[in-house]
């Protein structure tokens with residue numbers, strides 16, 4: 001059985017922050033990559049995170065094949081992992097730079113200025 005067909009618990013749904021301009025929920029999962037190799041069978045993920053994506057392949061000569069002067073190959077599995085809570089919000093408290101600029105324009109139109117700044 002391949003490691004990719006195993007059942008895993010589903011990642012929890014997150015309560016996302018809402019944009020200060022358009023009030024839509026924003027943010028994406030903070031994902032990390034992990035890789036494991038094994039000569040015998042495809043490695044199974046052992047960590048605490050949620051596997052979002054899995055990619056596996058066999059690198060090199062298969063067991064039993066003739067290996068002229070080269071060591072036998074190995075299984076490689078690459079996982080994309082989410083820890084279940086970290087969210088990427090690069091423009092907090094806005095969803096996008098477009099929203100940040102729209103908010104700044106609206107504030108300027110309404111007469112708001114930086115304290116002590118240019119009139």
Ligand SMILES: [Zn+2]
Pocket residue numbers: 019020021022023024094095096099
């Ligand atoms: Zn927005």
